[in-house]
Amino acid sequence: MELMKEIHKGDEAQRLLESEVYIESMQKVREGITKAMQDAPMGDEKTHNRLVIALQLLNQIEKQIKEFATTGKMAKMQFEQNTLRDRIRKVSGF
Numbered sequence: 458m459e460l461m462k463e464i465h466k467g468d469e470a471q472r473l474l475e476s477e478v479y480i481e482s483m484q485k486v487r488e489g490i491t492k493a494m495q496d497a498p499m500g501d502e503k504t505h506n507r508l509v510i511a512l513q514l515l516n517q518i519e520k521q522i523k524e525f526a527t528t529g530k531m532a533k534m535q536f537e538q539n540t541l542r543d544r545i546r547k548v549s550g551f
Contacts, residue, residue: 460532460539467529470522486515 473479490512497504 460536463532464529464536466525467527467532470525470529473522474526483515483519487512490515 490508494505494508494512497508
């Protein structure tokens, strides 16, 4: 069932986002990129551009994981709603 797959992925994403290892890793990588940007010579546009791209990619990874978590939460709500609707139908005979 596709809904269950979305719920599972969402739960995994949420656990990852709350993981101390993930949080610290993201922070250290972000700080490393920022420090490298500060340390790069002013005229070194190529290095600055690469570091900006690295930061953008890091942000995109985080955004995607958050989207998986959000999608999983929505799938869980839909599953619960479907389950409740099915129970109501059984009780009411529809």
